[in-house]
Amino acid sequence: MAKLGEWRKQIPDSATPLIAMGKTQIRYAWQARGAGFANTVTEEGWKLFQERIVEAQNHLEKAIELGIKGWE
Numbered sequence: 001m002a003k004l005g006e007w008r009k010q011i012p013d014s015a016t017p018l019i020a021m022g023k024t025q026i027r028y029a030w031q032a033r034g035a036g037f038a039n040t041v042t043e044e045g046w047k048l049f050q051e052r053i054v055e056a057q058n059h060l061e062k063a064i065e066l067g068i069k070g071w072e
Contacts, residue, residue: 001025018063025056 001024008017029052033045041049 001028013066015063015066015068018059018066019068022056022059022063025052025059029053029056 001021004017004021004024008021011017029049032048032052033041
């Protein structure tokens with residue numbers, strides 16, 4: 001995420017780094033939750049999942065505000 005954040009600083013008017021950050025946060029959220037059934041997820045796993053999903057949503061909403069173009 002640090003490298004993506006640096007990329008974002010280099011091109012602040014582009015939605016592309018935000019999309020990459022959002023997708024990375026989604027994967028990171030699922031890593032915290034795990035692949036098991038919902039009843040096997042720990043409280044900490046759910047907490048981290050929720051925090052990371054919200055962060056992903058924030059990145060993706062900012063990307064939409066900037067205006068997504070082309071493949072994005």
